[in-house]
Amino acid sequence: MSQQIIPKPLGRLIQDFCKLPGIGEKTASRLALNILRRPQAEAKELAAALAQLHNSIQLCSCCFTFSENDPCAICGNPKREASLICVVEQPGDLLAIEKAGNYAGHYHILHGVLSPMDGIGPAEIKVKELEARINSGTIEEVFIATSSTVPGEATASFLIDFLKKKPIRLTRLACGIPMGMDIKYADKHTLARAIEGRSETR
Ligand SMILES: [Zn+2]
Numbered sequence: 001m002s003q004q005i006i007p008k009p010l011g012r013l014i015q016d017f018c019k020l021p022g023i024g025e026k027t028a029s030r031l032a033l034n035i036l037r038r039p040q041a042e043a044k045e046l047a048a049a050l051a052q053l054h055n056s057i058q059l060c061s062c063c064f065t066f067s068e069n070d071p072c073a074i075c076g077n078p079k080r081e082a083s084l085i086c087v088v089e090q091p092g093d094l095l096a097i098e099k100a101g102n103y104a105g106h107y108h109i110l111h112g113v114l115s116p117m118d119g120i121g122p123a124e125i126k127v128k129e130l131e132a133r134i135n136s137g138t139i140e141e142v143f144i145a146t147s148s149t150v151p152g153e154a155t156a157s158f159l160i161d162f163l164k165k166k167p168i169r170l171t172r173l174a175c176g177i178p179m180g181m182d183i184k185y186a187d188k189h190t191l192a193r194a195i196e197g198r199s200e201t202r
Pocket of ligand 1: 062072073
């Protein structure tokens with residue numbers, strides 16, 4: 001569809017969808033047109049959900065995942081092992097590990113990976129918050145589950161070095177996750193096996 005014949009409000013929605021990861025202009029147009037074809041009530045519901053998002057969701061002050069409540073449902077659950085922390089890059093990775101179904105500890109979301117080229121160092125991700133949790137003295141094991149991508153591996157190496165003097169067990173996901181793969185895209189059985197077989201880093 002040429003730019004001139006797209007009505008402005010539709011064009012704006014297409015541009016907004018294009019800002020989302022993995023959405024190109026073709027998919028954005030398909031989504032926008034699909035919303036237009038559906039009943040107006042559905043579009044209103046979607047708009048209301050979007051408007052509500054930032055008001056009703058915050059970061060858990062303990063693990064930094066997105067949550068309606070603080071602490072989140074995991075940090076606030078007395079049945080979870082509070083002495084075990086799984087370190088992941090993003091909230092989506094937490095969901096992937098929860099889906100694998102065999103992890104009962106807590107989490108720590110870094111909100112990124114080290115990427116010196118992009119100016120992202122340890123101060124830009126939640127490393128000092130992780131250190132503070134470890135220093136509180138209640139943590140026995142830190143299980144590093146960053147992705148097996150180059151920045152994910154670099155972040156894991158940094159954390160292993162940074163935390164090696166702490167009186168904790170440091171473990172990593174076992175192999176089985178293909179090199180270069182974001183853990184969000186690993187199938188849940190492979191991920192469950194990698195969690196089960198996590199190994200000491202030293
Ligand atoms: Zn939490």
